[in-house]
Amino acid sequence: MLREKSVLIVDDEEGVRQTLKRGIHRQFNKGSKRVSISEAANGEEAITLANNFPPDLILMDIRMPVMDGLKACSILRNDSKFASTMIIMLTCEITEESAGLLSGADDYIIKPFDIKTLLIRIEKSLFKQGAMGTVSYAESDGVLSKNYFVESWLSYEVARAKRYQHSLSLLLVKIDSIDAKQMTKSRDLEVIKLLKCRASDPLIKWGEKTFAILLIETCADDAVLLAKRIIWLTQNSPNLLPPSLGIANLEDTLTDDLIINAEYSLAASVCTGEIVLNRLAIK
Numbered sequence: 001m002l003r004e005k006s007v008l009i010v011d012d013e014e015g016v017r018q019t020l021k022r023g024i025h026r027q028f029n030k031g032s033k034r035v036s037i038s039e040a041a042n043g044e045e046a047i048t049l050a051n052n053f054p055p056d057l058i059l060m061d062i063r064m065p066v067m068d069g070l071k072a073c074s075i076l077r078n079d080s081k082f083a084s085t086m087i088i089m090l091t092c093e094i095t096e097e098s099a100g101l102l103s104g105a106d107d108y109i110i111k112p113f114d115i116k117t118l119l120i121r122i123e124k125s126l127f128k129q130g131a132m133g134t135v136s137y138a139e140s141d142g143v144l145s146k147n148y149f150v151e152s153w154l155s156y157e158v159a160r161a162k163r164y165q166h167s168l169s170l171l172l173v174k175i176d177s178i179d180a181k182q183m184t185k186s187r188d189l190e191v192i193k194l195l196k197c198r199a200s201d202p203l204i205k206w207g208e209k210t211f212a213i214l215l216i217e218t219c220a221d222d223a224v225l226l227a228k229r230i231i232w233l234t235q236n237s238p239n240l241l242p243p244s245l246g247i248a249n250l251e252d253t254l255t256d257d258l259i260i261n262a263e264y265s266l267a268a269s270v271c272t273g274e275i276v277l278n279r280l281a282i283k
Helices: 014-028 043-052 069-077 094-102 115-127 146-152 154-163 184-195 220-235 258-272
Strands: 005-010 035-040 057-061 086-091 107-110 138-140 143-145 168-174 203-207 210-216 244-249 275-277 280-282
Touching (some): 005 014, 014 035, 043 057, 057 069, 057 115, 069 086, 086 115, 107 115, 143 146, 146 203, 146 210, 154 168, 154 210, 154 258, 168 220, 168 258, 220 244, 220 275, 258 275, 258 280
Antiparallel strands (some): 138 143, 203 210, 275 280
C-alpha cells in the first residue's frame, strides 16, 4: 500500500486554494492514491508549515504578500530537507516562468489554469517520481544543469516560440582563464557573473569551460550583438581568454534542433575564432 502523499497549497486567494483542494480530493482520495492537503496564504506561512510537516509537493503562487513565491521557493531549495519535494509554481505572467524555474521550481503552470491539466501534473509529481528519476535543476548560483534544461525546459520554449511566433536563440560560449592553474570553481564564478546579462534568459552549465544562454524572444541580430558584448566584456577582464561563441536561431534554421546547430556553430567558432551563427561565420 502506498504511503499517503502530502500537498501544500500556497496562494493568497482563498478561492484558488479551495478550487485546488476540491480537484485534488476528487481525483486522488480513492483507492490507493491518498493525498492530504495543507494550506498557506503566503511564502512565510508556507516555510513554517513545510518545516513542521515536509510535503511531497508544493503548489506555490508567485505573487503573494508578506513573502512572494520566488523567495519562498529559493529558501526551500537551499534546505536539503526539501531536496525531494516537488514544487510547481502558479504564475499569471509568461515573463515570470523563467524566474520561477531559476528559483528552483520543478514545473510551472499559467493562471487561469485548466484544473484537469494541473491534476495530471500533480499525479505525475506525486506518484511517478521513482520512474522519472531525479534531475538536478541547477549546478550553483542559479545556473541550470544541462540535463534539466534539455529535459524540462527547451521543448516548451521551442513550442511557445512557434505558437506565438517569437524569436528564440541559443548561444553557446566556451571560455577559459589565462591562468591555467586557476581553480575551476573560481573561473566559473567569474564567467557566470560576466554572462548574466538579462534576468529573463536562463544560463546553463553546458560542459567543461562551456556555458549556454537561452535567449528568449531574441532574434539572430540581437543574439549576435550580445555575443559581441560578451567578447568586449572578456577583453576587459584581466583573467579570461577570448571566448568562442556559437549561436543557433530558431527562425533561421531548417530544423528545430537548436542544440545541434548551436554545438556545430561553437565548434566552427573554436576553429575560426569568429562568432558563428547557424554554422556561418559572422565577419
